[in-house]
Amino acid sequence: MIRVMGVDKTFLPGTPDARPLLRDFNLSIGSGEFVILLGANGAGKSTLFHLLAGTESVDRGQIWLDGLDVTARTEPQRAQWISRVFQDPRQGSAAALTLEENLALALRRGLPRRLKGFHHALSRAVATVKELGMGLESRLQDPMQLFSGGQRQAVTLLMATALRPKILLLDEHTAALDPHAEATILALTERTIAAQGLTALMITHNLSHALRYGTRLIMLRGGKIALDIRGEEKKALRLEELYAKFGAEERT
């Protein structure tokens, strides 16, 4: 599904502050995999997300999605295949637009925006809002800025999956939430990924979440893959082991 081949990315290239973020980076992710990305700050997790989503372009190398070379595609062009949930709940929806309008916007992700009223396909999205069980379906006319962080993140997740994406990128999407909201959003995330059979990548700093969720675990360090385990091996991994590995990676 995703193939990252020989990618180089340098921070502030051509300046005295230039710092390599990724060097000859290779990664292959199969369809339906739910990959947990671990790593200290500056390990390259966010850079990898930016390169996949197209917010930043590679210095060298290629990125393929589902048999298609998307290296030269812009961020809005890639939106038809890739959807994202951000760490900051305020980033995922337009604050001044109503819940309904945000949903309508998501129903045309990566598709041409037509001169046609936005209400026509909305009922499908409203049904998914109802399924959340948060009572948001009665607040369709409220602007998003009136919603709590957890509610906004739930809506962002609905918006990201309103049209099935080929890849779902979750960038520490529960890090800004209180523990209760975090549990709700993680459960919703797992349910949605399973229901739609999505290929997903999730960045987290929470090691127990890293063990509990996902089918594959990748740890980055200094722009390289330091650990890559999946399946039974991942299931067998215990928190102390992972903690030791994480720590060991940090110390070396």
Next chain:
Amino acid sequence: MNLYAYTSAIELGLIFSLVGIGVFFTFRILDFPDLTVDGSFPLGAAVSAVLVHGGCNPWLALLVSLAAGSTAGLCTAWLHTRLRVVHLLASIVTMTALYSVNLRIMGRPNLALLEEETIFSWASRILSLSQSSVILCVSGSIVACVLMLAWWFLRTELGLALRASGNNPIMARAMGVSTHGMIWLGLGISNGLAAFAGGLYAQAQGSADVGMGIGTVVAGLAAVIIGEAVLPTRRIGWMLVRVCAGSILYRVAMAFALSLDTGSAWYSVRSSDLNLVTAGLVVLFLAVSQRKKRGRP
């Protein structure tokens, strides 16, 4: 203050409410402070005046004004999105260039329309109305049409994308909306409207002047801000209506201030003071709305 002063204030308010809607599109919806309208308003006036003077159909002249204004807006959009010129500066550059362009179009600093057929003289013949009431009727109908169109547009998928791209560009791009494309679209619409208003103004006043653009943005902004102060709403349709209300209120208040005769040359308001008064008014309303915002949790 007599009835004539009131009607002409309302006429002005109606015509400038189109500028207000244009300014609403850029400043409020797109979050792009665009000063190009100071140049595209007289551009529209110049184009309409020259065409009407040359015997062109006055409605067609208005459409050409609209197209010319949109093109001016696209120039600013091009400067900003392609050459990465800061938005404010990009619009100032276009505005400055337009001053020369407008002089070229007119061939002289001002142009009077005397016997030529305008949409107003045409309508007063058809509807057999007096010149002053026909300006009210025709401008009022045009403003109503523009309001309906804008209201419809902002509720389409494309209009929604425009609003999202101004409100949260990060999210808009992630949803596949080209924010640069939306800047082109928004500036095109906004300056098209301003130039259309300029053409309308030239036909209503029977003249175009190269200096008539000064203060257009601030007048448009005044309409937006006064509207926001008098009619709080979250509905996009009402937001458009209140721009028109703000524009009319603003012109009536100005006419009222001008009519106050204190008998002293210094303490009475002269028409040349209007830009200062408007600027003061905009600052006042901005300060009040900022204070309200800070008061909120």
